[in-house]
Amino acid sequence: MSNTDFVLAIEDLTVSFDGFKAVDNLTMYIDKNELRVVIGPNGAGKTTVLDLICGKTKSTSGSIKFRNTELTKLSEHEIVRAGVGRKFQTPSIYENLSVYQNLEVSYPKGRGVWGSLFFKRSEAVVSQVKKIAEEIMLTDFLEMEAALLSHGQKQWLEIGMLLMQDPELLMLDEPVAGMSAKERDQTADLLNKICKNRSVIVIEHDMEFVKKIAHKVTVLHQGKILAEGAMDKVQADEKVIEVYLGH
Numbered sequence: 001m002s003n004t005d006f007v008l009a010i011e012d013l014t015v016s017f018d019g020f021k022a023v024d025n026l027t028m029y030i031d032k033n034e035l036r037v038v039i040g041p042n043g044a045g046k047t048t049v050l051d052l053i054c055g056k057t058k059s060t061s062g063s064i065k066f067r068n069t070e071l072t073k074l075s076e077h078e079i080v081r082a083g084v085g086r087k088f089q090t091p092s093i094y095e096n097l098s099v100y101q102n103l104e105v106s107y108p109k110g111r112g113v114w115g116s117l118f119f120k121r122s123e124a125v126v127s128q129v130k131k132i133a134e135e136i137m138l139t140d141f142l143e144m145e146a147a148l149l150s151h152g153q154k155q156w157l158e159i160g161m162l163l164m165q166d167p168e169l170l171m172l173d174e175p176v177a178g179m180s181a182k183e184r185d186q187t188a189d190l191l192n193k194i195c196k197n198r199s200v201i202v203i204e205h206d207m208e209f210v211k212k213i214a215h216k217v218t219v220l221h222q223g224k225i226l227a228e229g230a231m232d233k234v235q236a237d238e239k240v241i242e243v244y245l246g247h
Contacts, residue, residue: 007199013062022048024223035195040220046203054086055079085167095147103129106164136160152183171201188212
């Protein structure tokens with residue numbers, strides 16, 4: 001494959017589990033600073049696609065290029081280092097640490113044992129923590145133990161922990177599940193800000209939320225792309241209506 005201007009170029013991607021194709025010959029391109037939402041019924045292969053991009057699952061065939069680097073050959077660790085951040089459905093924050101400490105430990109320091117041994121609270125870290133805390137609406141909660149945050153705030157903190165690493169591609173799996181209406185709106189604002197200088201892929205079921213954030217929507221069904229484009233175009237697509245209402 002030739003070089004590409006896309007941040008992420010997925011081509012002919014397939015993964016089979018015991019003969020079942022969870023992702024079936026998928027081709028998808030993500031632009032720089034694009035916020036793409038992937039929707040589809042349960043079992044459509046949405047989470048598997050994120051697993052393939054971040055290296056948690058290995059593909060059977062096909063290519064995933066991130067800024068022209070082939071990810072299918074790299075380990076999960078190397079993929080993170082290349083600039084891909086992923087948030088899973090359940091928040092993985094350090095409950096007993098403060099919000100500040102959670103952000104601080106996420107800073108990519110020296111990227112190795114020596115780096116972490118001699119890690120000092122440098123100006124760079126402090127200013128990054130403050131900047132990210134403001135973005136994720138937790139400036140007033142920096143000294144609070146993470147366990148005491150609301151469900152929505154915990155989700156924001158985890159997004160903040162990923163932002164500390166300044167990834168060029170951020171992937172979020174159902175970020176507003178379980179949030180209040182107000183928190184969902186705030187999360188939409190947050191994601192719209194985040195994608196000003198990075199690409200974001202979101203898997204989501206909440207269609208009202210999708211409308212507020214998506215630049216482009218990809219509908220997956222049985223591991224294949226059923227439709228792709230602007231939200232209103234996708235919603236009006238006969239095939240999409242059938243898949244969603246037929247269940």
